[in-house]
Amino acid sequence: MPCEYGLIGVRFPQRKAMMRLRIHGDNILECEQALGIVAAALANEKPLTRGLADAPLWAPNWVLSSGEKKIEVQLFPGYGRWTFDIQKELRARGAPLREMVDAIVTELDEGSPPREHPILAIEFCGALPAGNQAWQRSGRALNAAYSKIPYLYFAELGGVELDSNRRIKAGRLPNPLVPFAYLALGDALSTIALPVFQPSPSIQDRAKEAFAGTFGKEDAVTLVRSILEHNLDIEELRKLRARAVSASGTLAQLRHHRDTLTQNEWAELADERSGASKADWLISRKMEWKKTVTIPVTVSFRSFLSSVQKIAVAIGTEELPICLVSGPNRTHLAQLIAKIYGRRIGKEFLVWIQQDTKPIALVWIAGFKPRGDDSRPDRGLVPLARMIFGENDIDVLSIVYGPARNLSSVFTNPSRAAETNGLWEAILRFSNGLIVDSRNGKALKEITLVVPFAVQARPSVISASPAGGSTPLEFGENDVDTALHLIFASGLASTCFECMCNPPGGDWSGLSVRVGTEIFRWTGLPRVTPKDEKRPDHVILFPSPDSRLLAIESKNKATDVEAGIGPRLVRYVSTIMRQAPNIVRTAKGWEPLAHLKPIAVPPTISAAAFQYRKPIELNHVGRRAGCDLILGFEFQPSSGRTIIHVKANRKLDWLLTLLDKAAVNLGRKLIIQED
Numbered sequence: 001m002p003c004e005y006g007l008i009g010v011r012f013p014q015r016k017a018m019m020r021l022r023i024h025g026d027n028i029l030e031c032e033q034a035l036g037i038v039a040a041a042l043a044n045e046k047p048l049t050r051g052l053a054d055a056p057l058w059a060p061n062w063v064l065s066s067g068e069k070k071i072e073v074q075l076f077p078g079y080g081r082w083t084f085d086i087q088k089e090l091r092a093r094g095a096p097l098r099e100m101v102d103a104i105v106t107e108l109d110e111g112s113p114p115r116e117h118p119i120l121a122i123e124f125c126g127a128l129p130a131g132n133q134a135w136q137r138s139g140r141a142l143n144a145a146y147s148k149i150p151y152l153y154f155a156e157l158g159g160v161e162l163d164s165n166r167r168i169k170a171g172r173l174p175n176p177l178v179p180f181a182y183l184a185l186g187d188a189l190s191t192i193a194l195p196v197f198q199p200s201p202s203i204q205d206r207a208k209e210a211f212a213g214t215f216g217k218e219d220a221v222t223l224v225r226s227i228l229e230h231n232l233d234i235e236e237l238r239k240l241r242a243r244a245v246s247a248s249g250t251l252a253q254l255r256h257h258r259d260t261l262t263q264n265e266w267a268e269l270a271d272e273r274s275g276a277s278k279a280d281w282l283i284s285r286k287m288e289w290k291k292t293v294t295i296p297v298t299v300s301f302r303s304f305l306s307s308v309q310k311i312a313v314a315i316g317t318e319e320l321p322i323c324l325v326s327g328p329n330r331t332h333l334a335q336l337i338a339k340i341y342g343r344r345i346g347k348e349f350l351v352w353i354q355q356d357t358k359p360i361a362l363v364w365i366a367g368f369k370p371r372g373d374d375s376r377p378d379r380g381l382v383p384l385a386r387m388i389f390g391e392n393d394i395d396v397l398s399i400v401y402g403p404a405r406n407l408s409s410v411f412t413n414p415s416r417a418a419e420t421n422g423l424w425e426a427i428l429r430f431s432n433g434l435i436v437d438s439r440n441g442k443a444l445k446e447i448t449l450v451v452p453f454a455v456q457a458r459p460s461v462i463s464a465s466p467a468g469g470s471t472p473l474e475f476g477e478n479d480v481d482t483a484l485h486l487i488f489a490s491g492l493a494s495t496c497f498e499c500m501c502n503p504p505g506g507d508w509s510g511l512s513v514r515v516g517t518e519i520f521r522w523t524g525l526p527r528v529t530p531k532d533e534k535r536p537d538h539v540i541l542f543p544s545p546d547s548r549l550l551a552i553e554s555k556n557k558a559t560d561v562e563a564g565i566g567p568r569l570v571r572y573v574s575t576i577m578r579q580a581p582n583i584v585r586t587a588k589g590w591e592p593l594a595h596l597k598p599i600a601v602p603p604t605i606s607a608a609a610f611q612y613r614k615p616i617e618l619n620h621v622g623r624r625a626g627c628d629l630i631l632g633f634e635f636q637p638s639s640g641r642t643i644i645h646v647k648a649n650r651k652l653d654w655l656l657t658l659l660d661k662a663a664v665n666l667g668r669k670l671i672i673q674e675d
Contacts, residue, residue, distance in 0.1 A: 024086040025103035027503035028482040031075040034103035041225035056640040058479040059470040078478035084468030093147035096429040096457030099139040115464040138380035150192035158203030176248040181387040188390030196220040201590035214247040259318040275393030279359040289314035289323040301437040321364040327357035349448035366402035398431040429457040477556040491662030499539040520581040534568035547602040558617035566606035566627035
């Protein structure tokens, strides 16, 4: 294997005639998205058959066949719920953070005992890249890289932001550094870590043309096929890497302000394969770095920030909250810190700043919201720096200046702080040093820390844990949503259309309806829902004989169902559909809609679904929720069956008949019981 993809520790076992895979994911939709990638890789231009095997609804098992190839793939929606804990497995392999990717594919080794070997990690991002959101997944990429699991980041380009009247406001594009960071991670840690770009469904023609050379799903499918066949395709790696470089260059060209490297410069920087050579290239480039801070901060922080701007350089983009100081300037940096902070600086810290000649990256972290709670996107900032420069080629100094809480514990017990808070975990695992200059930290006598070696992230010995069973440790909302999705998307696929499905961890990205052969979609749904409305967890369209919608609120417990939820679900769907959709899918694919009248809103049936525990719950929810339909899901581990206890507050015989049909189509793993 060429040295440029050393892939130290990546396991590609010998190929078997019959593969058994498992997919662990945040929810059923992300498991199924990963299943789609596996299925596409297996097909390889041959007809593919796909069917549900005999398995419970809460852990569906699919059989994929193409020619002589056959794969069984069982899905395990929801992390931390199964006897095989994929999070613990990644920890054992060196994953330093609690962040989890959307889906992890494992291969089942049927030895004694059978074991699961992670072979692929996948992230799906359909959200608009809004500022710091663009890097919030960096920690997940590092988790896969430290665990030596090939990682693919599927992201959309060309999405548009809508105004309050659902008119196009602007296109949203990530910073060019974001796609660059993923390919840099593969270089830095000798593993596979690459972005895979796809056109957003709402992409406009001009953007589609600009990004034409960056879209690489077909290359990714070929790469996944080679991973499944245990014969890594280096050429596909090179193609995807080239597309990532092209994406950075195109994004740089499309920016309104020339505040990043040029297209050619991103390509030059990509040719520098080590973190050290990338840092040297950026330092010699001498791009101006500037950082604007709008939240209230201390006088000392303002002084420190303005002083650093005189000696630091940007890492390819001027206003990103990461800058680089050269090795020779580390002494100057230490003098600035000592002058501004005086006795609040520890002696060990000043020695550390000056003792090495390697460059040092400074990461500026607001990190906490005004009330002091964790600002989740900032968890990705320090990992982003490590993605670009690696773990050993530079040092990282993190500066936390936001309204943080419990600051003293970070200095007295950094290991405990990393274990109890996701943001501190990301900061302390990937930083060599820390300065906290927060308005909440005025009582701190010392504000610096040299992060102990034991706290910092380090790759570990690769292991494989015994495989677990297909019954969750505890049933919950994930199982309710998984069953609902399978009923309508698989059991009744020819009868209805799934307009929306949002299990725990879903993205709430849009609502679709099918009209004839076309699918109309409302993207960019409002983030804030009016008080008299409630966004459903599931919306199903029954097109015939009379068009009707089913809007479902799903919960774990009956007591979690809100009072009066039924009318609020109906109002939400009606409000959205009274406006015109903004994209349509035809035989040609997704296209923007410039002019279209709103689609007629079908009558909407409201439903509440929850995990069934006792008969009285159906009546209680029926009276309180104001829903037309109550669905209580009873999961039976001993038989592998799911029983739906149904209470209808209006005549819905046609829907009950369809549910009976779904039970037959799902292999009698579903039982419908009208109470």
